[in-house]
Amino acid sequence: MSDLFYWQSLNRAMDAEMAADETVITLGEDVGLYGGTYRVTEGLMAKYGEWRVRDTPISENSFTGLGVGAAMLGLRPVVEIMTINFALFAIDAIINMAAKIPFMSGGQFPMPLTIRMPGGIARQLGAQHSQRLEHTLMNVPGLRIAVPATPQDAYWQLRQAIHSDDALIVLEHELLYFSKGDVNEKAVAPPIHQALLRRSGRDVTCIAYSRMVILALEAAEFLAKEGIEMTVIDLRSLAPIDWDTCVQSVQQTHHCLIVEEDCRFAGAGAELSATLQERCFYFLDRPIQRVAGLDIPTPFNGKLEAASIPRTEDIISAVRQMLGTPGGQS
Amino acid sequence: MSDLFYWQSLNRAMDAEMAADETVITLGEDVGLYGGTYRVTEGLMAKYGEWRVRDTPISENSFTGLGVGAAMLGLRPVVEIMTINFALFAIDAIINMAAKIPFMSGGQFPMPLTIRMPGGIARQLGAQHSQRLEHTLMNVPGLRIAVPATPQDAYWQLRQAIHSDDALIVLEHELLYFSKGDVNEKAVAPPIHQALLRRSGRDVTCIAYSRMVILALEAAEFLAKEGIEMTVIDLRSLAPIDWDTCVQSVQQTHHCLIVEEDCRFAGAGAELSATLQERCFYFLDRPIQRVAGLDIPTPFNGKLEAASIPRTEDIISAVRQMLGTPGGQS
Amino acid sequence: MDRLQMRAMLRDMLRARAFEEAAAQGYAQGQIAGFLHLYPGEEAVAVGVLHAAEPGDYVVSTYREHVHALVRGIPAQEIMAELHGKITGVSKGMGGSMHLFDASRRFLGGYAIVGETFPIALGAAYAVAYRRLPEAVICFFGDGAVNQGTFHESLNMAALWKLPILFVCENNHYQIGTEIHRHSAITEVYKRACGYGIPAEKVDGMDVLAVHAAARKALERVRSGDGPQFLELETYRYRGHSMADPASYRPNVELNAYQANDPIAAAIHEAESAYPSADAMAAVGADCISHFCDHCCQEGHLDKAEITRLRQEVQAEVDDAVRFAQQSAEPDMQDAWSVFHHNRRYEVLMETAP
Amino acid sequence: MDRLQMRAMLRDMLRARAFEEAAAQGYAQGQIAGFLHLYPGEEAVAVGVLHAAEPGDYVVSTYREHVHALVRGIPAQEIMAELHGKITGVSKGMGGSMHLFDASRRFLGGYAIVGETFPIALGAAYAVAYRRLPEAVICFFGDGAVNQGTFHESLNMAALWKLPILFVCENNHYQIGTEIHRHSAITEVYKRACGYGIPAEKVDGMDVLAVHAAARKALERVRSGDGPQFLELETYRYRGHSMADPASYRPNVELNAYQANDPIAAAIHEAESAYPSADAMAAVGADCISHFCDHCCQEGHLDKAEITRLRQEVQAEVDDAVRFAQQSAEPDMQDAWSVFHHNRRYEVLMETAP
Numbered sequence A, B: 001m002s003d004l005f006y007w008q009s010l011n012r013a014m015d016a017e018m019a020a021d022e023t024v025i026t027l028g029e030d031v032g033l034y035g036g037t038y039r040v041t042e043g044l045m046a047k048y049g050e051w052r053v054r055d056t057p058i059s060e061n062s063f064t065g066l067g068v069g070a071a072m073l074g075l076r077p078v079v080e081i082m083t084i085n086f087a088l089f090a091i092d093a094i095i096n097m098a099a100k101i102p103f104m105s106g107g108q109f110p111m112p113l114t115i116r117m118p119g120g121i122a123r124q125l126g127a128q129h130s131q132r133l134e135h136t137l138m139n140v141p142g143l144r145i146a147v148p149a150t151p152q153d154a155y156w157q158l159r160q161a162i163h164s165d166d167a168l169i170v171l172e173h174e175l176l177y178f179s180k181g182d183v184n185e186k187a188v189a190p191p192i193h194q195a196l197l198r199r200s201g202r203d204v205t206c207i208a209y210s211r212m213v214i215l216a217l218e219a220a221e222f223l224a225k226e227g228i229e230m231t232v233i234d235l236r237s238l239a240p241i242d243w244d245t246c247v248q249s250v251q252q253t254h255h256c257l258i259v260e261e262d263c264r265f266a267g268a269g270a271e272l273s274a275t276l277q278e279r280c281f282y283f284l285d286r287p288i289q290r291v292a293g294l295d296i297p298t299p300f301n302g303k304l305e306a307a308s309i310p311r312t313e314d315i316i317s318a319v320r321q322m323l324g325t326p327g328g329q330s
Numbered sequence C, D: 001m002d003r004l005q006m007r008a009m010l011r012d013m014l015r016a017r018a019f020e021e022a023a024a025q026g027y028a029q030g031q032i033a034g035f036l037h038l039y040p041g042e043e044a045v046a047v048g049v050l051h052a053a054e055p056g057d058y059v060v061s062t063y064r065e066h067v068h069a070l071v072r073g074i075p076a077q078e079i080m081a082e083l084h085g086k087i088t089g090v091s092k093g094m095g096g097s098m099h100l101f102d103a104s105r106r107f108l109g110g111y112a113i114v115g116e117t118f119p120i121a122l123g124a125a126y127a128v129a130y131r132r133l134p135e136a137v138i139c140f141f142g143d144g145a146v147n148q149g150t151f152h153e154s155l156n157m158a159a160l161w162k163l164p165i166l167f168v169c170e171n172n173h174y175q176i177g178t179e180i181h182r183h184s185a186i187t188e189v190y191k192r193a194c195g196y197g198i199p200a201e202k203v204d205g206m207d208v209l210a211v212h213a214a215a216r217k218a219l220e221r222v223r224s225g226d227g228p229q230f231l232e233l234e235t236y237r238y239r240g241h242s243m244a245d246p247a248s249y250r251p252n253v254e255l256n257a258y259q260a261n262d263p264i265a266a267a268i269h270e271a272e273s274a275y276p277s278a279d280a281m282a283a284v285g286a287d288c289i290s291h292f293c294d295h296c297c298q299e300g301h302l303d304k305a306e307i308t309r310l311r312q313e314v315q316a317e318v319d320d321a322v323r324f325a326q327q328s329a330e331p332d333m334q335d336a337w338s339v340f341h342h343n344r345r346y347e348v349l350m351e352t353a354p
């Protein structure tokens, strides 16, 4: 057990997999000599050489496609897209190649490809550097998506991703790289797609993923002082989604709040809400609510940027409102 | 008033706009000499010359970006992406450029750009040629999306799109090009984003768009014989969505069914369902249901392909089930 | 080149032509649906290049790939069944005409999105180079495909890392209805390779022997670690772009000239501007196949009787493939789901990995 | 070139340096956040090229664009305010350091996604060509950007349609931490243009007069309808890629050599492999600016006293810009929404259009 930064645990996961399996390679812009923009690949080039840790030109579409082709020949490439914003250039390789080849080939070609990319809103990087693409990727059958919120999950899920014979996307978060947490490198991991209850409470179920889990836990702590007990579910995976864990909790609390950094309109939360109202309709006391990003390109100004995504206070007041308002006509 | 094919009405809309305004140009693969894959640009090159009707190389990212740059200088380009499947190469130009420049520039640059593309599942074109990207585009603040289902709407909405100073996507459907309908070129158009009731009924509200409207109307006809009266709402626009029309209807029928061709998981219907349960929760007798595409890459085999998207029967049986099942515990 | 090899090449050209004509017929009869992009006219390219390939080499192709698959050794039955969407197809009826895959024959697939062949080839070649194997990756693409960004990105990386790829441009002068001088600033495609320092050559793609010789030499270089090589093969498709295309944008005289393998085609073309109607596509005259037949006879490798026998043989094979395809079962939804979930091993993803 | 013009160029180089150093200070003090990509070392490029531009020309740039904006005539106040995210910024605080836009000065923006400048320039040039105006579009980009697919796609179209674009590659030899010979198969960037038949030239980007002369000639050709032109300008950035980058991947001696504008830099570099630490980035010695100062003095156009006055002048301007930025108000959410809805005229979209 050690106390690691999120980036360090990803770095350890990479190292462990590369040491164990020669077919694991990694590539991306500045992953080698420079050690990775967020240090995730630090030290790997010196240890494994440049054929296994490859610095690429700025050619996202083709080096992601390179990962696809190499995976068809049995390598297990880990493609780092420097940030998710640049994945817009690689989206054909992800959607039309990685996700579809295993099926189109009648099952002949597995796709042991991992694509890592940091996303989310960091600090004043402007609208073009503040993408969140979960909705786009979720809608693609053939992709799985892991969204680790803790260093332990980052460690587990990256290793599991590399083991996967499906194309698997690991969505990291730029503001989590320097968060710290205990990492047990020997512990048995839960299945990669299993949601985890980070906190249990009887009054309301809050479902979140990635950085929003941290905010949800802060909100829960705060609400507890007011006597409101909130369950916080960390989804950990956006495809597939562990519906059972969510449904069970909502059936107990009768209230459901979804928190996401993604823009509200057609974001990841839309699917969560749509399916949970299908499955839990008769248990719900109130409509499912979403706390989500505003439907506006991210403003550069720091205060406006912060106001464009959920803050802990927003979660708190959404819960208060949900539990406080009378029940309407039903 | 004339009886036109869907492609013809688009062609007339192009012609009318190009005749009226010299700043309107169109470009794309084979839009000129060849007249457009689905004939939408037929005859325009002969009439307006090659600077206004430009055949492009296979360079989707850059010719879509060309449209963005030209729009910044005050042209009103209509970019045809031959099919939506190729838009995956152009997604950076659409999301990171067209949608964000007006905002990032502090409002200095409007974006009078129209992007037309046929999408949806046609007939046995295989997984790579059967994309539906509405969910991806909907999540992008700064884009509007028109989804005409009839020749009249195709005519109106394309003209309105060209008039728009926002980036506007017109999603056509490959199987609708050869559908026919009355087109009144003189009539006053409803606002581009207004949903229209194609049929009114007291029992259930069916919300659909593009080709699925046709199927929903068939289902409604059929159900009427069983005494079930179904309202069919044609959304016509996926961004923004005309929530008022939807909410009003659901408040009257207490039942809501969403029909979409998109994959169910995180598709366009997810947003519809999520928001409508928020707004209509206390009016609903049953959970909102979605009839949608299967979450699988589109199989080539014709029968499997047909089974992977909603059929009229699927709508009928979803309605029967919704109205027939006892109400559960609530 | 010995007699047997010549005979084998001619046989494959005849098979290719017969296969595609049968596919066209199946399409006309409604047995085959979807897009169908045929290869007649371009046979010398696939046959010349792939007869120079070793079993250890990999092949990446486009939507116009039936003939590449056939010459690579995938049974005609399995290709034809795939075109019919049957479960006995090489991709189990899930891929279709544009998506033939055969892992056992190192056929890495047909790709329907123009420009995808480049990164796939890049990745395959990266894996080969990493393993230090003497294998080549053969990457087919059209003249229209070279304007896609992936062409440029992939050629740069291939050259930078000296990856074992043979880039083969099937230059048939058209990107659907857009002629090359209207889609490319430089119409001699092989000159594009100079921007990456990749050795490149233009060869007559209607002459199977020339193609074969050039491909063999280039593949040897590729396998021996010299890095990527580039071949531009000038050729012509007799039919429209796909079965949906009447090809009315091409002058009659251009088609006829190529069909006669006429060296003055280009000159005539410059002088011609009328765009004739679809019936211009009628019966095929002398072409790369007839040309090669004549050559084989003149050199005394084959005689007319043997060629007739070959024609009968390949026709029988193709007829059999059509029968097989028609009689095969269709996949059901259960098949589709099991193909989809084939590689998804959820249990693995629970393991610890200490 | 007359004295006044020389003086103006030197003044702009000094302004550029002073502006960037003030920005770095603002960042260090936490007044400016986000990514900040500075230009010191490369001033001769922006100044040389943009002093050859006419008011009717358009400029497209990258995230490293403060100096392009400044030399183009956008007031230092408005640029600095944008870096601070203030409502008085040229993009109203919505764009930030990487997204400066100024419609009135035909400054079409800074783009943060590498490769976007090409299609934007293409579209602007298309509009100019369609209107048959004698205007040029100047497209700036780095050596790393030329491997993006859009480079290739856009150069092809620009050449094919003879669009009025001057492509300007700011070759500072690095794509963040990756040196050019590790990202490009061909390291003489201007040779990439040959694949499109675009006239191209390499010029010393540390010599503002050479840059200016080459740019003026190229821009004249562009404006007179000769089609696109390409300039590669060899230069060097003294700082890390952005303020977050210590640039520890570069040898000390390389930096020093460029700072001294030393012609033997390349030779030394070959012999050097140690990667020194961040303190290598210390005080700037002789460089393109000092070089040009010396030149102006030697030629008798300026004297030391005048240069000192210039330095004071530009420092005052920059100090004022910083004060202005600091004292300006921040935008509020209402401003953001009104910028967002600025061009959305719903009512128009109801009109019939008979």
Ligand SMILES: Cc1ncc(C[n+]2csc(CCOP(=O)(O)OP(=O)(O)O)c2C)c(N)n1
Pocket (backbone or CB within 6 Å): B029, B058, B060, B082, B086, B089, C064, C112, C113, C114, C115, C141, C142, C143, C144, C145, C146, C170, C172, C174, C175, C176, C241
């Ligand atoms: C990215 C993309 N854009 C457009 C298309 C539509 N399309 C299919 S084939 C083709 C022409 C390709 O021409 P070329 O590369 O010369 O190959 P050929 O068909 O002549 O063999 C086009 C435009 C596509 N499939 N993919």
Ligand SMILES: Cc1ncc(C[n+]2csc(CCOP(=O)(O)OP(=O)(O)O)c2C)c(N)n1
Pocket (backbone or CB within 6 Å): A029, A058, A060, A082, A086, A089, D064, D112, D113, D114, D115, D141, D142, D143, D144, D145, D146, D170, D172, D174, D175, D176, D241
């Ligand atoms: C598509 C894309 N990929 C990666 C990045 C991250 N990135 C920003 S600048 C840069 C290096 C660009 O180098 P170059 O073009 O030489 O310009 P320079 O910074 O040297 O001026 C990279 C990789 C990006 N912004 N966009």
Ligand SMILES: [Mg+2]
Pocket (backbone or CB within 6 Å): C142, C143, C144, C170, C171, C172, C173, C174, C175, C176
């Ligand atoms: Mg072609």
Ligand SMILES: [Mg+2]
Pocket (backbone or CB within 6 Å): D142, D143, D144, D170, D171, D172, D173, D174, D175, D176
């Ligand atoms: Mg650089």
